[in-house]
Every structure is written in structure tokens, then in C-alpha cells.
Amino acid sequence: xxxxLAELVSQACDGQLTPAEVLTATVPLSYLGVTSxxxxxxxxxxxxxxxxEIDLGGDVAFLDSVAGLAGWLAERAPAAR
Amino acid sequence: xxxxAAAFSGARSGDAxxxxxxRAIWEAxxxxxxxxxxxxxxxxxxxxxxxxxxxxxxxxxxRLVERHESLRTRIVDGRQALAAAGELTVVLGADxxxxxxxxxxxxxxxxxxxxxxxxxxxxxxxxxxxxxxFCHHAADGLxxxxxxxxxxxxxxxxxxxxxxxxxxxxxxxxxxxPEGRRVAEEAAWHWEREHRRIPPTMFQLPxxxxxxxxxxxxxxxxxxxxxxxxxxxxxxxxxxSNVLLTAVTALVAEMTGHETVAMLPIVSNRFRADTRGAVSxxxxxxxxxxxxxxxxxxxxxxxxxxAALRAYRSAYxxxxxxxxxxAEVGEDRGTPVHPWCCFNDMRFADHAVYRxxxxxxxALGESSLSWPMSQEQLNCRFCVHVSGxxxxxxxxDTRWLSRADMERFLRGLxxxxxxxxxx
Numbered sequence: 001x002x003x004x005l006a007e008l009v010s011q012a013c014d015g016q017l018t019p020a021e022v023l024t025a026t027v028p029l030s031y032l033g034v035t036s037x038x039x040x041x042x043x044x045x046x047x048x049x050x051x052x053e054i055d056l057g058g059d060v061a062f063l064d065s066v067a068g069l070a071g072w073l074a075e076r077a078p079a080a081r
Numbered sequence: 082x083x084x085x086a087a088a089f090s091g092a093r094s095g096d097a098x099x100x101x102x103x104r105a106i107w108e109a110x111x112x113x114x115x116x117x118x119x120x121x122x123x124x125x126x127x128x129x130x131x132x133x134x135x136x137x138x139x140x141x142x143x144r145l146v147e148r149h150e151s152l153r154t155r156i157v158d159g160r161q162a163l164a165a166a167g168e169l170t171v172v173l174g175a176d177x178x179x180x181x182x183x184x185x186x187x188x189x190x191x192x193x194x195x196x197x198x199x200x201x202x203x204x205x206x207x208x209x210x211x212x213x214x215f216c217h218h219a220a221d222g223l224x225x226x227x228x229x230x231x232x233x234x235x236x237x238x239x240x241x242x243x244x245x246x247x248x249x250x251x252x253x254x255x256x257x258x259p260e261g262r263r264v265a266e267e268a269a270w271h272w273e274r275e276h277r278r279i280p281p282t283m284f285q286l287p288x289x290x291x292x293x294x295x296x297x298x299x300x301x302x303x304x305x306x307x308x309x310x311x312x313x314x315x316x317x318x319x320x321x322s323n324v325l326l327t328a329v330t331a332l333v334a335e336m337t338g339h340e341t342v343a344m345l346p347i348v349s350n351r352f353r354a355d356t357r358g359a360v361s362x363x364x365x366x367x368x369x370x371x372x373x374x375x376x377x378x379x380x381x382x383x384x385x386x387x388a389a390l391r392a393y394r395s396a397y398x399x400x401x402x403x404x405x406x407x408a409e410v411g412e413d414r415g416t417p418v419h420p421w422c423c424f425n426d427m428r429f430a431d432h433a434v435y436r437x438x439x440x441x442x443x444a445l446g447e448s449s450l451s452w453p454m455s456q457e458q459l460n461c462r463f464c465v466h467v468s469g470x471x472x473x474x475x476x477x478d479t480r481w482l483s484r485a486d487m488e489r490f491l492r493g494l495x496x497x498x499x500x501x502x503x504x
Binding site: 027028030031033035036037039040041043044045048056057059060 | 315318319320322323349352353354386387389390391393394431432433
């Protein structure tokens with residue numbers, strides 16, 4: 001699933017980061033230039049693909065890494081299991 | 082002036098309620114009339130090394146209008162009315178800037194006129210520039226970019242991009258579907274919750290320095306703001322847009338004394354797969370709320386990020402829901418609640434590079450301030466626009482913010498950002 005998420009991140013930032021760069025990132029994605037606007041595209045893509053709803057009212061730090069997203073999805077998304 | 086015509090014949094006609102974005106801009110237009118030409122804007126498409134023939138340009142324009150239904154949609158009795166076929170008037174001129182100024186000078190006749198005015202600049206038999214003036218219900222800045230890209234492709238290779246773009250008629254239908262209503266209700270909940278706690282408005286004290294006309298715009302051209310915002314963005318892992326939004330919010334708190342500041346960022350609403358690529362007005366105000374009280378700037382930047390995500394999501398809302406919750410909250414609080422304070426980052430790219438001290442310091446000497454505009458009406462009190470690299474303007478109602486304070490705001494923004502960048 002991490003590979004697929006890395007692809008979605010890469011698409012959301014118009015290819016400014018490759019999936020490989022996303023997967024090997026050691027700092028939060030926002031430090032690599034994933035802007036809030038790209039993050040919104042990522043949220044839309046993840047919600048569509050995994051049929052989940054991301055609540056932006058709480059802690060959204062999980063959006064800042066593929067591992068965070070994968071962990072969040074593993075707990076919630078039927079499509080991710 | 083000589084005029085030509087581009088005859089178009091699209092696939093369908095139709096009628097639907099306005100999309101949320103169309104309704105939002107339509108309400109702003111109605112509130113700003115008779116100064117509603119304020120919302121007109123344009124693009125000059127320079128053909129450069131590959132000029133077109135006049136007939137080639139007319140052909141491409143007709144195909145463009147056929148492809149993007151928004152460009153043949155008029156507003157009739159508060160609904161969108163899509164026509165299949167018609168003729169677009171195309172004027173000829175000698176100077177692109179003068180032509181654009183002329184084409185955007187007067188308000189559109191929304192019910193009768195096509196929402197796109199076009200001019201061609203020719204040298205001999207060759208078209209060197211195509212000038213497009215958009216009615217704002219047909220496109221916003223990013224929508225216009227989509228149109229320009231397709232126009233260029235039509236001129237270059239005789240066809241636009243492959244896939245059929247989203248159309249306002251279909252967007253309106255989705256928005257009234259159960260799925261659309263679910264999205265709308267979540268957004269309405271954000272507007273309601275925040276309106277119950279924000280100050281009734283941001284600039285609530287009369288300035289005592291109202292001008293005639295009351296609305297003025299001050300523009301600060303400041304390479305230093307650009308460079309400083311980039312450095313801060315890299316240092317804090319955020320975008321220059323967030324840096325600017327946060328800095329503006331912090332300054333509004335200082336100027337007004339509010340501990341909680343509400344700003345209305347203009348949001349593109351092009352995050353979704355079903356809106357991307359549309360020539361339409363999708364941008365709407367989101368609601369950005371930050372508790373600024375005594376929080377250091379670096380911490381504010383961290384708080385601003387999730388707040389911006391919530392604001393962006395709240396921007397895709399039904400203006401009717403927003404009006405309803407605002408009325409309810411106003412009733413409950415015994416006072417109307419509206420920030421009248423907006424932020425519009427009109428740049429298309431947000432790429433930050435770590436800039437060194439000397440460069441930022443040197444740039445400080447290059448700033449210049451001007452007052453390019455004044456007018457009677459504005460449906461806001463305080464609007465910040467960011468464009469190019471780097472123009473920051475504030476358009477304000479001087480009855481609530483004096484011209485001296487407008488200038489102080491812009492200079493303060495520059496000082497604040499440079500100081501934070503060099504810290």
C-alpha cells in the first residue's frame with residue numbers, strides 16, 4: 001500500500017517528487033515542498049481510492065508521511081485491508 | 082473599430098441552477114454594481130514565433146467556446162443558461178494592453194452578452210496577440226489559464242487536450258446530489274462552528290479618515306517579501322502562501338486587537354478530481370481562523386497549516402447554506418457576524434528556495450509603494466491580494482482603515498517577514 005500512496009503523493013504534487021523520493025523521505029513531506037494545496041489533492045485522491053473520509057478537525061500530522069497515512073488507513077479503510 | 086465574428090456550434094444547450102462558485106461570484110457582482118467591472122479580468126496570449134492567420138485564430142476561438150461550455154453560458158434569472166450555438170464578436174486592435182483595458186472597462190451584460198470578449202492584434206495578415214477578457218462568472222484565474230492552454234494547443238496542433246473537461250452544468254447537478262449535499266453540509270458545519278466564536282467583524286472601529294471615493298488600493302512591490310517568505314517556508318516546512326496568510330493574520334490581530342482572527346482566503350476549489358481542468362469560476366471564500374494571542378510567529382505557522390486545510394475544505398460550500406448559518410448565528414449572537422477580511426493569493430506557482438541574508442537585505446532597497454485605484458463600492462473592508470513576484474496589495478474601505486494604516490500594514494508585513502526570515 002505504501003507504494004500506491006507514494007504514487008498518489010507524487011501525482012498530488014504534479015510529479016515534483018517521484019514516488020521513490022516520497023517513500024524514502026526522512027523529513028515530513030511538507031519540508032519537501034508538498035504544499036497545502038497538494039495535500040488537499042492528496043486527501044481527495046485517498047478518500048476516493050480507499051472510500052474513507054478524512055476529518056480535518058483533529059490532528060492531521062499523519063498526512064505528512066506515507067507511513068503516517070498507511071497507518072491511519074490500516075485502522076480505518078476497508079479497501080486498505 | 083473593425084469587428085469580426087467567430088461562429089461556434091457546441092454539442093448541447095441546457096439550463097441549471099448556478100454552481101456554488103457561480104453563485105458566490107454572482108452575489109459579489111450584485112453587491113458591487115454599478116462598479117462590477119471590478120471583476121473583469123483578462124489574458125494576453127502572445128503568439129510569439131508562431132503567429133496565426135485571422136481565420137485560424139477565429140477557428141481556434143470557436144473550438145475553444147465549443148469545448149468549454151462556461152464560455153457560452155449566460156446568467157438568466159439567477160440560473161445558468163447554456164447556449165449551443167452563436168457568434169462571438171472579435172475586435173481588432175493595434176496594442177494588446179490598450180485592447181485589454183478597453184475590453185475589461187465596462188461591466189458585462191450578463192443575461193445577453195457572451196461572457197468572453199476577444200480582441201486580435203495583427204501585423205499585416207498575421208495575428209500576433211489574442212486578447213481575452215473574461216466575465217468572472219465564466220472563469221476565475223485558474224480557469225482562464227486552462228482556457229489559454231487549450232487555445233494555444235488549438236492554434237498549434239489543431240486540437241485541445243484529450244479528455245473532456247468538467248462542465249458547470251454537470252458540476253451544478255453533482256452539487257445538488259446526495260453526495261454533493263453531504264460535502265456541503267460538512268462545510269456548512271465549519272462555517273457555523275467558527276462563526277459562533279469569532280469576533281463579529283475584523284475592522285469594527287471607524288477610522289475617522291474616510292476618503293471620497295472610500296475604497297482605495299495600495300500596492301507594495303517588494304522582492305524582499307518574496308525572498309523572505311521563501312526562506313521562512315523552507316525553514317518551517319510550509320508554503321509561501323501559508324507564510325503570507327499567517328503573517329497577514331498576525332498583523333490583522335495587531336492592528337485590530339483581536340485575539341482570534343478570521344480571514345476569508347479565496348480558494349481555487351480545484352483539488353477534486355471532478356473539478357480539475359474546468360474553465361469555470363470555482364474559487365470561493367474559505368474560512369480561516371487562527372487564535373493568534375501572544376503565539377510566536379514560528380508556532381503560528383505550525384497552527385496555520387491544519388487551519389488552512391480546514392479553510393480550503395470549507396471553501397467548497399453552497400453559498401445558500403453559508404447565508405443560512407450566518408443568519409442563524411447572527412440571530413443567536415444578537416449581531417451580524419462577517420469577517421469582511423479576505424486574502425487572495427493569485428500566484429500560480431509556490432516554489433520556495435532558501436534565500437541568503439545578503440540577498441534579502443539587498444532586496445529591501447527595491448520596494449516601492451503605489452496607489453493605483455480608488456472606487457465607490459467594495460463588498461469587503463480589507464482585501465489582500467498577492468500576485469507576481471512579489472506584489473502585495475491591500476484594497477480597503479478607508480471608513481474602516483485609513484490610507485495611512487493601509488501603508489503601515491504593507492510596510493509592517495515586509496518588516497515582519499524580513500525579520501522572521503533573518504532571525
